[in-house]
Amino acid sequence: MPEKLFISTSIPYVNAAPHIGHALEFVQGDVLARYYREKGFDVFFLTGTDENSLKNVLAAEKRGIDVKVHVKENSDIFEKLTKVLDISNDDFIRTTEERHIAGAQKLWNACDKAGDIYKKKYEGLYCVGCESFYTEKDLVNGLCPEHQTKPEVVKEENYFLKLGKYQDKLKKLIENDELKITPASRKNETLEFINKGLEDLSISRSQARAHGWGIPVPGDSSQVEYVWFDALSNYINVIGYANDEKRFQDWWVNNKRKIHLVGKGIARFHTVYWPIMLLSAGLPLPSEIIVHGYFTINGQKISKSIGNVIDPFSVVKKYGVDPTRYFLLREIPSGKDGDFSYERLEARYNGDLANNLGNLVSRVAKLIETNLEGELIFNPEFLDKEAEKRIEAAKQKYEKAVEEFQLHTALSHIWELLDYANVYIDGKKPWVDAKESPEKFLKTITTSTTIILESAKLLKPFLPETFEKIYKTFGFEPGVGAKEDKIIISEIKPLFPKLQ
Numbered sequence: 001m002p003e004k005l006f007i008s009t010s011i012p013y014v015n016a017a018p019h020i021g022h023a024l025e026f027v028q029g030d031v032l033a034r035y036y037r038e039k040g041f042d043v044f045f046l047t048g049t050d051e052n053s054l055k056n057v058l059a060a061e062k063r064g065i066d067v068k069v070h071v072k073e074n075s076d077i078f079e080k081l082t083k084v085l086d087i088s089n090d091d092f093i094r095t096t097e098e099r100h101i102a103g104a105q106k107l108w109n110a111c112d113k114a115g116d117i118y119k120k121k122y123e124g125l126y127c128v129g130c131e132s133f134y135t136e137k138d139l140v141n142g143l144c145p146e147h148q149t150k151p152e153v154v155k156e157e158n159y160f161l162k163l164g165k166y167q168d169k170l171k172k173l174i175e176n177d178e179l180k181i182t183p184a185s186r187k188n189e190t191l192e193f194i195n196k197g198l199e200d201l202s203i204s205r206s207q208a209r210a211h212g213w214g215i216p217v218p219g220d221s222s223q224v225e226y227v228w229f230d231a232l233s234n235y236i237n238v239i240g241y242a243n244d245e246k247r248f249q250d251w252w253v254n255n256k257r258k259i260h261l262v263g264k265g266i267a268r269f270h271t272v273y274w275p276i277m278l279l280s281a282g283l284p285l286p287s288e289i290i291v292h293g294y295f296t297i298n299g300q301k302i303s304k305s306i307g308n309v310i311d312p313f314s315v316v317k318k319y320g321v322d323p324t325r326y327f328l329l330r331e332i333p334s335g336k337d338g339d340f341s342y343e344r345l346e347a348r349y350n351g352d353l354a355n356n357l358g359n360l361v362s363r364v365a366k367l368i369e370t371n372l373e374g375e376l377i378f379n380p381e382f383l384d385k386e387a388e389k390r391i392e393a394a395k396q397k398y399e400k401a402v403e404e405f406q407l408h409t410a411l412s413h414i415w416e417l418l419d420y421a422n423v424y425i426d427g428k429k430p431w432v433d434a435k436e437s438p439e440k441f442l443k444t445i446t447t448s449t450t451i452i453l454e455s456a457k458l459l460k461p462f463l464p465e466t467f468e469k470i471y472k473t474f475g476f477e478p479g480v481g482a483k484e485d486k487i488i489i490s491e492i493k494p495l496f497p498k499l500q
């Protein structure tokens with residue numbers, strides 16, 4: 001039985017349509033899912049939408065439509081984006097689904113049974129944008145650090161989850177990487193936060209303040225579950241927490257590899273609150289929380305008021321799915337912040353994709369087509385030893401980079417290999433050898449073809465469509481009959497036609 005690996009993205013709020021930042025998280029998660037599938041893991045890759053937020057109610061009220069209609073419309077757009085970006089998710093969960101509601105309530109009951117939920121009167125500063133209470137010390141100049149808006153004073157009776165009770169246990173689990181937080185800077189940040197002392201978390205809202213929208217608290221219909229308490233449980237609800245014990249045991253309880261990929265703005269919910277909810281319910285924790293950064297547009301924060309929100313659908317439409325994926329994965333350092341600009345995108349397209357990769361593939365394919373009647377019998381003795389070493393070294397560095405969530409670095413290792421191949425061919429001048437020295441020609445072509453095919457394999461999780469196209473060019477297609485030892489050139493089309 002192959003080892004299981006569960007990986008999720010966060011589930012975005014559907015109060016508005018997706019922007020390019022959502023595309024980043026989708027493709028990053030997709031690379032990890034596809035990478036581990038290639039490594040032989042039985043992968044379950046999850047994404048979905050968070051629909052019980054007050055933000056959705058407010059957005060629907062503004063539009064003058066029913067909340068259910070509003071969330072369904074927007075959820076459909078997010079799901080469509082996963083298809084447009086070629087995301088290989090195995091499920092798409094919506095938090096308004098019955099399977100989720102049942103799980104969110106079961107988790108509540110489990111924490112309650114452990115004696116960790118109590119009711120008290122509360123007054124606090126609330127940011128609706130974050131759906132989160134803040135203390136004065138969390139604010140920057142009195143404003144929410146995420147939204148730069150003034151939080152409202154909220155006074156009501158809520159249920160609370162005892163966080164302090166699990167503080168030391170959580171700290172140990174994070175310190176010894178039983179709950180691994182990547183990158184390490186986020187681990188340190190989390191430990192600092194825990195060391196300041198955890199205040200109990202408000203986990204319900206009055207029906208009135210929630211505008212009647214949300215998952216009712218079991219046994220108290222005057223309250224709904226706090227949207228984060230409800231939303232976080234999606235990760236286990238999708239694999240049968242409430243309704244399929246066997247599946248839940250297989251995918252969560254007995255599975256060692258469970259990864260959540262999240263943006264830095266919601267790291268704390270995943271590194272502190274969610275693990276404590278699980279500890280309280282007596283359930284195992286995820287194995288790793290990977291935190292990615294944000295990006296700016298031409299150096300400016302993405303914001304509706306600046307009007308620089310980029311629609312991911314239009315980017316894919318203009319440049320294609322793989323160039324969009326490539327740019328996001330190569331240009332934005334995975335664990336850090338980066339910048340998006342069309343100028344940089346086009347430079348990456350014309351340079352890395354059209355020149356370094358696309359031209360290399362057509363050049364070598366054309367040499368085989370012109371000089372070998374389109375067929376290369378693969379003889380491993382013709383493979384250059386230096387090139388072989390470089391391929392092996394690149395593979396190792398690539399794997400290390402992906403597993404440390406340095407996706408941009410992993411890509412740079414593939415391009416080092418492609419650059420090497422380009423320089424190698426220029427130096428060997430196979431177009432001269434083709435006539436004068438056939439054996440030398442075969443060596444050069446065997447080596448270049450090997451580098452291309454090996455690079456394509458490494459590219460597969462990042463640019464699945466490009467991988468297919470490259471393999472197809474060299475005759476690896478069901479029905480064509482190419483084997484590993486014989487390459488048959490099929491139609492040669494430019495992989496990335498140059499942008500003007």
Ligand SMILES: [Zn+2]
Pocket residue numbers: 127128129130131144145146147148
């Ligand atoms: Zn906020």
